[in-house]
Amino acid sequence: MMKKAFKIFGLFFSVIMVVGILAGCGSAPKAQLKVYNWGDYIDETVIEEFEKKYNIDVIYDTFATNEEMYVKVKGGGADYDVAIPSDYMIERMIKEGMLEKIDFSNVPNYKYIDERFKNLPYDPNNEYSVPYMWGTVGILYNKKMVKEPVDSWKILWDEKYKKQIFMLDSSRDSIGVALKMLGYSLNTRNIDELEQAKEALIRQKPLVLSYVGDEVKDAMISGQAALAVVWSGDAVYTKRENPDLEYVIPKEGSNLWVDAMVILKGTKNKKAAEQFINFMCEPEIAFRNADYIGYSTPHTEAKKMLDPEILNDRTAYPTDEDLKNCEVFEALSDVIKEYDRVWTEVKAAR
Numbered sequence: 001m002m003k004k005a006f007k008i009f010g011l012f013f014s015v016i017m018v019v020g021i022l023a024g025c026g027s028a029p030k031a032q033l034k035v036y037n038w039g040d041y042i043d044e045t046v047i048e049e050f051e052k053k054y055n056i057d058v059i060y061d062t063f064a065t066n067e068e069m070y071v072k073v074k075g076g077g078a079d080y081d082v083a084i085p086s087d088y089m090i091e092r093m094i095k096e097g098m099l100e101k102i103d104f105s106n107v108p109n110y111k112y113i114d115e116r117f118k119n120l121p122y123d124p125n126n127e128y129s130v131p132y133m134w135g136t137v138g139i140l141y142n143k144k145m146v147k148e149p150v151d152s153w154k155i156l157w158d159e160k161y162k163k164q165i166f167m168l169d170s171s172r173d174s175i176g177v178a179l180k181m182l183g184y185s186l187n188t189r190n191i192d193e194l195e196q197a198k199e200a201l202i203r204q205k206p207l208v209l210s211y212v213g214d215e216v217k218d219a220m221i222s223g224q225a226a227l228a229v230v231w232s233g234d235a236v237y238t239k240r241e242n243p244d245l246e247y248v249i250p251k252e253g254s255n256l257w258v259d260a261m262v263i264l265k266g267t268k269n270k271k272a273a274e275q276f277i278n279f280m281c282e283p284e285i286a287f288r289n290a291d292y293i294g295y296s297t298p299h300t301e302a303k304k305m306l307d308p309e310i311l312n313d314r315t316a317y318p319t320d321e322d323l324k325n326c327e328v329f330e331a332l333s334d335v336i337k338e339y340d341r342v343w344t345e346v347k348a349a350r
Helices: 002-026 044-054 066-074 087-095 108-112 153-157 171-181 191-207 216-221 232-241 270-280 283-293 300-305 336-348
Strands: 031-038 056-063 129-142 165-168 208-212 227-231 245-248 256-263
Touching: 031 066, 031 270, 044 056, 044 270, 044 283, 056 066, 056 270, 066 087, 066 171, 087 256, 108 270, 108 283, 108 300, 129 153, 129 171, 129 216, 129 232, 129 270, 129 283, 153 171, 153 191, 153 227, 165 171, 165 191, 165 216, 171 191, 171 227, 171 336, 191 208, 191 336, 216 227, 216 232, 227 232, 232 245, 256 270, 270 283, 283 300
Parallel strands: 031 056, 165 208, 165 227
Antiparallel strands: 129 227, 129 245, 129 256
């Protein structure tokens, strides 16, 4: 009887162990991928689709400026795998050893990226980044509130628009606006030119309603201001929502930018990161993102799927003439402290 009892107990224990092991297998945590992107810069159904396809949980966070992203990543306070910074910040991160080289054999959809967006100065050998979106910085204005022609940055210094102007809460963009208004390069290393830009921004400050980020879209749609410095994709979106709005690249020129996907140094999920980048370059996915957020795509096949009305809109796809005085931001690592100082002094001015 005792042996029989032990056999029954042993059988019972074995069943419990097997059930426990199977249950443990069923509840094993899925792989995770941490993605850091600009706000309002993806069709979120795309994330859900990626999660289902690859059985990977995406932890998705957003930032408002390149500088905010850089500080968080550089400080080691976050272990992101994929980020989507702008050109000049990618150049800086490459120089500081903050990025992994991409194994492009795992990103076959890279073939769809337009050649115009390859071999650019921030990543000349196409080793660290895959272009995501591109665009310009310009002036969004309300045609009912601004009756004169808008063709120059100088209108942002016109007293008649006091407290009717939004500026970007971004050091490189706002300093770049002032530099272009003064006839200088937005990549200047000349300290005197930077000082002149600082004084111009301080002189303008009483006219500025607010320094803004993503919230500028709703504010302009609802008619809270007459003029705003915006990224072109935000202009495309706001023009859809309010036909009284129009966008222009000022004649002095502006910033032509590229945002690209990168893999952060030290990632433990490099293969998953490359799967994510490749997924984002699938033609249908690239189209859905471009269509949803309104920014210009560097993806040749996705562009073919866009509404002809968008393709013919110079806000989204400007002509060569529109871009003739535009520049791509450089990293300016040797003088970036001067840009930071200028911006700090502008924000502190009363």
